[in-house]
Amino acid sequence: MLKHHVREMLQKRVGGQNYLDAPEDLICYSYDATLSETRPEAVLLPESTAQVSEIMKIADRESIPVTARGAGTNLSGGSIPQNKGIVLAFTRMNRILEISKKNRLAVVQPGVVNGHLQVELSRQGLFYPPDPGSLNVSTLGGNVAENASGLKGAKYGVTRDYLLGLTVVLADGRIIKTGGRTVKNVTGMDLTSLFCGAEGALGIITEITLKLIPQPEAQRSIQASFADLDAAGHTVTHIISSGILPVALELMDSTTINLIEDYTRFGLPRDAAGLLLIMVDGAKESLGRQVDRIKAICREQGAERIKVANSPEENDALWEARRNQFAVMTRARPTCIVEDMTVPISDLPAMILAIRKIAEKYDLLIACTAHAGDGNLHPHFLTDKSDPEEWRRVKAAEAEIVNKAAELGGALSGEHGIGMAKTEYMDLFLHRDSRRIMGEIKKVLDPKGILNPGKWL
């Protein structure tokens, strides 16, 4: 519990109804989608940038840790209040402030759910591409703080690519605006990108201006199954090399396929060793050609069955099946750990092979899936943390997989962030001097270290 006078001050700032510290409330804000859990001392639900500023002034004066939280879907412990203190939950700052077709932008509060914005935009023929698996729950504030991405990264990039500007409350309560309302803006350093992906450790994001693009005219989806997972991996490289830029190019192994089928009965081919789900979009006349070309490549690479979604309903069902992936994985065994490395696309087959061999070596169940079109792999360890012997094998296998990604010139995390879960591997991917620079930038922006402390930084 916070000191009495601090509690009173904070309650006065946000109003009693927006200050929670009953045990049952604190528990709800003590975890995210990772395995860790730490109970905060208070949860505050600010309603405005001004309130966040007031809260940060108090937190700064009293040196209280502050962890910003969207929907708590984070997969690396980014939203866990590791050093206790205050959780700033953005549930009540969930308004879309502006959608401008003329300026191709939207201004949103951080608590807006990604999927809600998508629905509003599609009504106006507009499109905001980043779509993390959690899009129907996760908030844009969280998406920005983690530089989230999703299925459409291959063609449409990541959250950072759609940021025009931010309002940020600094650690001491001062408010700054970064960027602006235009795509081109070189007025000073790019602070917008610096706050993006910083996991709330440099400042609290309270308003977001997003670049939008017109909604693609049409899309088509293809499902290609392979008797050999490696062949599926090689097919990905061939599609990318061919000059087609698919919106999404997803790879699933047989474990994943069967788990999805166990729970959803979508009709995925249970006997396939590897499955590619491919989405193309663009001008409606061009889709037939793109689909034909991809089908031909799949066939050349040995695809056994190729199915093209022929209606919007079939298309949606296909991607719904894919979106259920994480949910079904978590049901398979008591513990599910998702890795998130990326490798250069041409190294995808090598990485997949390595994961399979490591799974065999340590006798573990690792379901291998990938946003293959952008080299982002999500091996899921399906395990049981309460079994110490198996858990030791999991940690050894994880280390080998991560080392392999480093060896291939990959990245430790593509979209889930570092948080706490991946701290131990940072030195494999980041040079000491780069980490030192990041640490010093952290000190510039958060000299007392009160913003999301206890994480990798």
Add this chain to the structure above:
Amino acid sequence: MLKHHVREMLQKRVGGQNYLDAPEDLICYSYDATLSETRPEAVLLPESTAQVSEIMKIADRESIPVTARGAGTNLSGGSIPQNKGIVLAFTRMNRILEISKKNRLAVVQPGVVNGHLQVELSRQGLFYPPDPGSLNVSTLGGNVAENASGLKGAKYGVTRDYLLGLTVVLADGRIIKTGGRTVKNVTGMDLTSLFCGAEGALGIITEITLKLIPQPEAQRSIQASFADLDAAGHTVTHIISSGILPVALELMDSTTINLIEDYTRFGLPRDAAGLLLIMVDGAKESLGRQVDRIKAICREQGAERIKVANSPEENDALWEARRNQFAVMTRARPTCIVEDMTVPISDLPAMILAIRKIAEKYDLLIACTAHAGDGNLHPHFLTDKSDPEEWRRVKAAEAEIVNKAAELGGALSGEHGIGMAKTEYMDLFLHRDSRRIMGEIKKVLDPKGILNPGKWL
């Protein structure tokens, strides 16, 4: 001149042939495309990252200012060695190290000319969109340092959107690598974006990994002339609102049209008050529809003549005429000053009107052109700096124009950088606290202030 022992050390590091300090050499590296001029004490032409590191170690020890230079096409004084010292010219680090179709990336040295890379890529069906007006001369190192953009920003964004990773030599000679070879990478803070647009004030970029996209299948261009410049401006807003995303959407006023015609005889309509040049690209079957829709909007908005380029040659000639814009402007009168503000697209007509009124008020010749599709205006003051009375009017008009852009929520610079030329207006666009943060980040990375000193930072 540098001290004798420093000169000897540096010559030993880069080789005598790569160390220039004859007056005639120093003059060549004393200016860029702005009006200022400062002679450096030595020009070094490094051949490798290791050499740059050695140079920086010496510069750090001896506290010698170092200004990195690409082709010196900068329009804001970014490459002028304002505090003398060393110019690091990247002429000899001009190799394309890798083009990978499979990984959709290129790795280049900073001295590679943008246009040279474009040619190499187009042979392989690949595309790197950022195309500053200077693309046939300017280098990718300079482009990254300024976060340059160009004609294609409306659809394809800016240099930063295509950066996967950098090799950077820090002020004290240490070498770091930022980012990597994948689109998704959230391993630590986004230092790549921090160095992009920092005008060489945070580190020296010695290697660049660029994201590539497939070359668009086809493109078409449209030229629409208007008897009224405001109508041309409003047409831009209507095109953007319509859901079409043109590759380029350029606006020219009558002064610009006539200057281009005086020198190039391309056949632009001399009697038009405003001209739009519009490029669309994509699947070949979709272009006819896009062109028809744009033509219809132009007609609705009162276009007098609409001409569609019917062959690749006509298309190229049209854009060649546009690319000559800056060159012809500089010939018109003794002095040419290019502004570079951006405003939200819907405010473009208001900004154009303001510029016209200000030109009238101060009795000045201001040729107004814009990358209108992304709100980036380039009013060119055609003037004579040697006439003190006219120059006073120029400065007063400039201040009014810049203030108007600030009032409309625009940016001081869209793509030319701040350098020295725009320093005086920074406070209109950047909050004191943002500037303070930038200043402190500068101190983290360049504690002695030897990297490109004397500029806005």
